[in-house]
Amino acid sequence: MNGRVDLIRSARFRVDREAGWKRLDTLVSQVERRGLRSLAFADARDLAELYRQAINSLSVAREISLDRSLLDYLEALCCRAYLAVYAPQQTLRGVLWRFISQGAPAAVRRSGAAIGLATLAMTLGGVIGFLLFFDDPTWYNTFVPGSLQGGRTLSSSRDELLEVIYPSSIHGSGGLGTFASYLFSHNTQVAILAFSLGIIVCVPSFALGLYNGLILGAFAALHVDRGIGVDLLGWLSIHGVTEIAAIIITIAGGFRLGLAVLFPGQLSRRAALRREGRDAAQLAIVAAMMLLVAAILEGFARQLVTDLAARLVIGWGIGLLWLAYFLLAGRRPASSS
Amino acid sequence: MTDAARPSVTVKGARQTSGPRLIEDFVPPEGVPLHFGVARLGTRFGSQIIDLLITGGLCIALILVLALSNSVTGTTLSAVSALLFFFIRTPYYAAAELVWNGQTLGKRLSRIRVISGNGRSLTPYQIVVRNLMREVEVFVPGTMLIVVSELDVIELALLLGWIAVVIAIPLFNRRRQRLGDIIANTYVIRLPEAVLLPDLSLSKSATPSTERPRYVFLPNQLDHYGAYELQVLEKVLQSRPSGGEGMLKRRRDDLRAIGDRIRRKINFGDPVDPDDEEAFLTTFYAAQREYLEKKQLFGEVREDKYHAER
Numbered sequence: 001m002n003g004r005v006d007l008i009r010s011a012r013f014r015v016d017r018e019a020g021w022k023r024l025d026t027l028v029s030q031v032e033r034r035g036l037r038s039l040a041f042a043d044a045r046d047l048a049e050l051y052r053q054a055i056n057s058l059s060v061a062r063e064i065s066l067d068r069s070l071l072d073y074l075e076a077l078c079c080r081a082y083l084a085v086y087a088p089q090q091t092l093r094g095v096l097w098r099f100i101s102q103g104a105p106a107a108v109r110r111s112g113a114a115i116g117l118a119t120l121a122m123t124l125g126g127v128i129g130f131l132l133f134f135d136d137p138t139w140y141n142t143f144v145p146g147s148l149q150g151g152r153t154l155s156s157s158r159d160e161l162l163e164v165i166y167p168s169s170i171h172g173s174g175g176l177g178t179f180a181s182y183l184f185s186h187n188t189q190v191a192i193l194a195f196s197l198g199i200i201v202c203v204p205s206f207a208l209g210l211y212n213g214l215i216l217g218a219f220a221a222l223h224v225d226r227g228i229g230v231d232l233l234g235w236l237s238i239h240g241v242t243e244i245a246a247i248i249i250t251i252a253g254g255f256r257l258g259l260a261v262l263f264p265g266q267l268s269r270r271a272a273l274r275r276e277g278r279d280a281a282q283l284a285i286v287a288a289m290m291l292l293v294a295a296i297l298e299g300f301a302r303q304l305v306t307d308l309a310a311r312l313v314i315g316w317g318i319g320l321l322w323l324a325y326f327l328l329a330g331r332r333p334a335s336s337s
Numbered sequence: 338m339t340d341a342a343r344p345s346v347t348v349k350g351a352r353q354t355s356g357p358r359l360i361e362d363f364v365p366p367e368g369v370p371l372h373f374g375v376a377r378l379g380t381r382f383g384s385q386i387i388d389l390l391i392t393g394g395l396c397i398a399l400i401l402v403l404a405l406s407n408s409v410t411g412t413t414l415s416a417v418s419a420l421l422f423f424f425i426r427t428p429y430y431a432a433a434e435l436v437w438n439g440q441t442l443g444k445r446l447s448r449i450r451v452i453s454g455n456g457r458s459l460t461p462y463q464i465v466v467r468n469l470m471r472e473v474e475v476f477v478p479g480t481m482l483i484v485v486s487e488l489d490v491i492e493l494a495l496l497l498g499w500i501a502v503v504i505a506i507p508l509f510n511r512r513r514q515r516l517g518d519i520i521a522n523t524y525v526i527r528l529p530e531a532v533l534l535p536d537l538s539l540s541k542s543a544t545p546s547t548e549r550p551r552y553v554f555l556p557n558q559l560d561h562y563g564a565y566e567l568q569v570l571e572k573v574l575q576s577r578p579s580g581g582e583g584m585l586k587r588r589r590d591d592l593r594a595i596g597d598r599i600r601r602k603i604n605f606g607d608p609v610d611p612d613d614e615e616a617f618l619t620t621f622y623a624a625q626r627e628y629l630e631k632k633q634l635f636g637e638v639r640e641d642k643y644h645a646e647r
Binding site: 069196 | 423450457473534571629
């Protein structure tokens with residue numbers, strides 16, 4: 001290399017550093033093919049070192065070199081090395097555990113106001129639906145869609161309603177199973193819609209909460225009218241406590257998104273949405289977990305447990321467990337919030 | 338002319354010709370901006386289809402098992418399958434992007450990736466958010482399209498409006514972010530490919546270290562062009578014909594035409610042998626680059642041949 005003095009400056013710059021880039025290139029290729037774990041200790045150490053050198057080279061080359069092919073190469077190399085060095089480091093298990101033990105309950109605790117608002121929407125709907133039914137029972141047909149009625153129409157007698165609540169035989173649960181899964185998918189849809197449409201300044205979430213409340217209210221009124229209100233409570237409780245709580249939580253998630261759009265405060269709307277989205281997403285996952293639990297309860301426990309007291313105890317007991325989990329889990333003096 | 342308004346780093350870092358769309362304000366923790374190419378919407382759509390086939394295939398397999406076991410009735414099956422699809426699909430996207438550095442299998446095959454907009458590594462939160470929003474953007478309207486005949490007019494209008502919004506957001510967005518990307522602050526980029534071409538100024542014809550240089554350029558002859566012309570010339574010289582007599586001849590003719598123009602413009606008097614055209618252009622490239630780089634070091638950046646008019 002005695003000709004090096006003759007080289008122009010940027011070519012000399014390249015000759016001096018090219019070996020390092022080539023080595024970085026091979027390391028990055030290895031990471032891309034087989035993952036960061038496949039690197040030996042010395043290689044991993046070199047990767048970080050060489051990445052910083054390459055970034056440095058890129059910065060200098062942009063100032064001193066007009067060699068397009070060199071600039072493109074360094075740009076691409078640095079991008080690839082960046083992707084290799086700043087890959088997500090968490091394992092799936094660690095992420096799940098941290099979320100369940102700390103993230104989820106903390107997010108629920110932070111969303112107290114939104115949850116209150118969602119509960120208000122549901123309760124309001126429920127009360128209105130209940131009162132309207134006694135005003136004029138035909139409201140029932142307005143509020144409760146045919147697919148949800150599942151044979152429980154205005155003309156159903158007390159015994160027909162009781163037959164649904166306490167199925168006489170396990171064998172006859174085929175129809176009920178269908179109904180249960182329908183109800184479940186209906187509620188899942190409501191949950192997804194309420195969460196996602198909340199971004200349109202909360203209105204759809206509130207409306208959906210209200211509407212869901214109306215259905216429940218009218219439904220309850222029908223049974224109270226036939227004098228079997230407590231039996232319905234048992235039938236609903238066993239999974240409904242979990243399920244309705246899940247819907248309330250998704251609506252609350254939607255509210256947080258909508259509130260970010262409505263009142264972004266000092267931030268831009270986009271930044272506010274991003275900040276609130278953090279908790280909203282956690283709420284959505286919590287709700288998905290709860291819906292899953294509710295589905296299991298609905299699919300098995302409701303058909304197997306037909307005793308009123310047992311239904312109440314299981315339903316509200318699990319509700320209490322959720323409450324305890326949300327209020328108590330993951331509280332640590334030095335927890336990052 | 339508009340190039341002059343942009344900061345010089347951007348111009349030099351970005352491809353000026355019709356390359357991929359670039360993300361220009363991405364700064365990793367090291368503080369040097371990197372320019373990732375934005376993935377094309379067509380590519381993203383393709384990778385989406387692949388992922389859909391994978392999750393859909395898995396789901397169909399499970400449903401077949403369920404149906405063959407004869408334990409559930411037909412109507413339950415349809416409700417269960419919708420749920421099953423949801424509970425397979427969403428975790429698949431999130432888990433795949435977490436484990437494979439922001440790539441699902443479809444993204445892997447189409448060589449695109451998700452990166453975090455703040456320059457740090459992708460967090461699980463970002464991955465979950467962008468994939469939950471996908472449910473809202475794509476699959477909820479998608480499922481509703483299936484039952485489109487049961488919808489009334491208002492619902493249909495809402496559905497179509499929502500679909501229009503979902504499609505419009507990435508189309509009218511410089512970085513092709515969909516709604517989920519905006520909320521999670523992520524970009525979808527194409528994987529860069531690094532190919533190191535040889536340095537032209539080091540090629541034999543440009544630096545004859547032993548013999549006397551055949552072509553010598555005076556400073557006033559190098560005053561005509563700027564970085565843009567230099568890099569166009571570099572591109573022409575770097576392109577290697579893939580073979581074929583016709584291709585080789587076309588390249589020779591092109592080089593000849595370029596050489597003639599340059600010599601006319603810079604008043605280069607000496608004759609150049611047609612077979613020696615490549616050597617002439619390479620020598621000129623090296624001299625011109627050295628000249629411009631020296632100017633740049635002293636603070637005079639010449640973007641293109643109009644530099645004198647500014």
